[in-house]
Amino acid sequence: MTDAHPGTDPTRQILAWYDRHHRDLPWRVTPAMAARGIRADPYRVWLSEVMLQQTTVQAVKRYFDLFTSTWPTVADLAEAETEEVMKAWAGLGYYARARNLKKCAETVALSHDGRFPDTEAGLKALPGIGDYTAAAIAAIAFDRQAAVLDGNVERVISRFHAIDAPLPGAKPQMRALVAAMTPADRPGDFAQAMMDLGATICTPKRPACALCPLKETCRALAADEPERFPVKVAKREKPVRLGAAFVAIDEADAVFLRKRPGHGLLGGMTEVPNSDWTARRDGGTEPDAAPFAADWQTCGTIIHVFTHFELRLAVFRCRVSRAAAGGPGWWEPWHTLDGQALPTVMKKAIKQALPAAFEPNAPVREKVRTP
DNA sequence: AACACGTGGTA
DNA sequence: TTACCAAGTGT
Numbered sequence: 001m002t003d004a005h006p007g008t009d010p011t012r013q014i015l016a017w018y019d020r021h022h023r024d025l026p027w028r029v030t031p032a033m034a035a036r037g038i039r040a041d042p043y044r045v046w047l048s049e050v051m052l053q054q055t056t057v058q059a060v061k062r063y064f065d066l067f068t069s070t071w072p073t074v075a076d077l078a079e080a081e082t083e084e085v086m087k088a089w090a091g092l093g094y095y096a097r098a099r100n101l102k103k104c105a106e107t108v109a110l111s112h113d114g115r116f117p118d119t120e121a122g123l124k125a126l127p128g129i130g131d132y133t134a135a136a137i138a139a140i141a142f143d144r145q146a147a148v149l150d151g152n153v154e155r156v157i158s159r160f161h162a163i164d165a166p167l168p169g170a171k172p173q174m175r176a177l178v179a180a181m182t183p184a185d186r187p188g189d190f191a192q193a194m195m196d197l198g199a200t201i202c203t204p205k206r207p208a209c210a211l212c213p214l215k216e217t218c219r220a221l222a223a224d225e226p227e228r229f230p231v232k233v234a235k236r237e238k239p240v241r242l243g244a245a246f247v248a249i250d251e252a253d254a255v256f257l258r259k260r261p262g263h264g265l266l267g268g269m270t271e272v273p274n275s276d277w278t279a280r281r282d283g284g285t286e287p288d289a290a291p292f293a294a295d296w297q298t299c300g301t302i303i304h305v306f307t308h309f310e311l312r313l314a315v316f317r318c319r320v321s322r323a324a325a326g327g328p329g330w331w332e333p334w335h336t337l338d339g340q341a342l343p344t345v346m347k348k349a350i351k352q353a354l355p356a357a358f359e360p361n362a363p364v365r366e367k368v369r370t371p
Numbered sequence: 372a373a374c375a376c377g378t379g380g381t382a
Numbered sequence: 383t384t385a386c387c388a389a390g391t392g393t
Contacts, residue, residue, distance in 0.1 A: 052389040059379065059388085093377030096392075130391045150389045168372095195389060204387065205382075235386095236374095265376070307376055344378060 010160070010214055011181050011190065017213035018193030023200070025057065026064055031189050039188075042116040042141040043074045046104075049133045050097055057199070063092050074116070077102070078109035086268055086341040095269055095343070099262070100128030118142040140188040147179035148191035152198025158230035159202060162219035166231040202226075238305070243277035244314040245346075246290050247353035250322050250331055255350060255357070256291075257340065258329035265306070270341045272349055273329070277311055287316050292326040294318040302352050304345040311345065317353035 007013075019031050027048035029040045047067055051060040066088055071077040077085070082102050089098035104126045108116055116137065117123050124134035131149070138144035149157075154167060157174045165173065182190055201208045209221050220226040248256040255272065262268045275289035287296040296316040304311045322331060332340060337350065338358045350357050 049389065054376090054388060054390055055378080056380070056388050091378075093379090094390085096376065097390090100391080128391070132390055136389070148389085151387085152389065191389095199389085267376090305378085307378090308374075 008217070010217060011183050013213040014181075014193045014197060015183070015186055015189060018189055018196060021196070021200070022192065023057075023196050026061065026068075028192070031186075034186070034189055039143065040141055042118075042137060044068060045137050045141040046074075046116060046129075046133075047101075049136050050101055050128055051092065053097060053133070054094060055092065059092065063089070073114075074105050075109050075114050077105040080105075082268070083341065086270075087339060090269065090341045091344055091347075093344075095267055097128055099268055103127040104129065116141070118144070120144065120146050136191060139182075139191045143188060145182055145184050145187045146191075147175050147182050148194065149175045149178050150195060152195040152202075153178055153191075154230050155198045155204065156194055156202045156214075159207075159220035159226050160214055160218050162223060162229065164231060166233050168233070170230070238308065238310050239279060240310045240312060241277040241279055242312050242314075243275045244287070244289050244316060245272050245274040245349040246287075246296065247272050247315065247317040247350055248291075248294065248325060249317065249319050249354065250325075251319075253334040253354075254322075254331035255334065255337060255354070256325050256329050257332045257342075258327070266343045266345075268341070269343045269346075271343075271346050273327070274313070274349075277309075277313075290316065291329075292324060294320045294324055299353050302345075302348045304348060306345075313345070313349055315349050315352040 022031055024030070025048075027040060027044045029038050048060065048064055051063055067077075070088060071080055080102070082099075085102050086095070086098055089095065089101075092098075107126055108114060117126070118138070119142075120134045120138045123129050123137050124131065129137070135146035135148045136150075138146040139148055149171065154171070154174055157163070157177050158170070161177060163170055163173065178194070197212070201212050205227065207226050209215055209218070209226060212218065212221075215221055218226070220229050250256075257270050258273060260266050260269050260271050273291035287298075290296050296318045299315050299317050302313050302315060304313065325331070334354070334357060338360075342350070347358060
């Protein structure tokens, strides 16, 4: 808190703004605490940064609470069952993050004596930690003068300098500009200040420029076109893929589940049996892709949008005895479905077949509609 | 370098 | 409703 008179140095203006307007978040220490030499717990910084990759603060909060209460230290997470970690991560997306999270915890616990490396290079060598996360942990948890560049900072920097070069090509140029602004005395606060500025003032749409500490010197605002930045390359159109999912229900309202392979889309997560997802017009929409012979009833189609394709999944259901089910998998009681490592697309498919699934204390049988 | 990789919120 | 996008990483 040494920036009472920020003058016209943008770094000091941003820090002074942060002292007054910083967000309070569960994984942070306040700038006043940081000024007294108190650093955030590297484990909590790392966990939050990985969760926040391509993910909103609002979505992360409850997962962060769950993880830190279940596994208070990196050693606890290292000793956890991978399946339990995947269950806890279910719904947050980008499941490779959870697999790498577990690997990273094991590496830190076993090869680094339970302490995170305190340099960018050391951090970046760990699974799931790339340029951004390494710089963020180094600056926030270890007070290193690291240049932190994420989507927020890209927006702030590209507007402040009115950078016409498109992302992602312009990233090195932006990183150099951030490095030149990053102070030696408060690098962690500066990184968090830039991200808070991008998240609350310098927003993608309708930025609140009147409230911005950089409004006097921002090139994009001077040109009256802040929303034109950052310039990005056009993205490809999303293809549509088709498939079928099969929800088998036994006499006791248990659902037949199985495990996905450890890598690739939804890797290591739990699923109901389903066909390949293909671009074929008739791809898997017929019950001939079913995991075992039964009286499969059609019960509608769900649409789920992934990062790089849209999935239209025809959902089939059947009521069978356990003996009828073949292949690898298990029967999961309806009341414990919600604790499973089911990605959202699979929850949607099950809910399509069993509308009462995932609703606490609701007997499934009463609410199942027979087609 | 370009593509794979989830989800939910917002306008 | 469609489109964009949010604290990116791995291959």
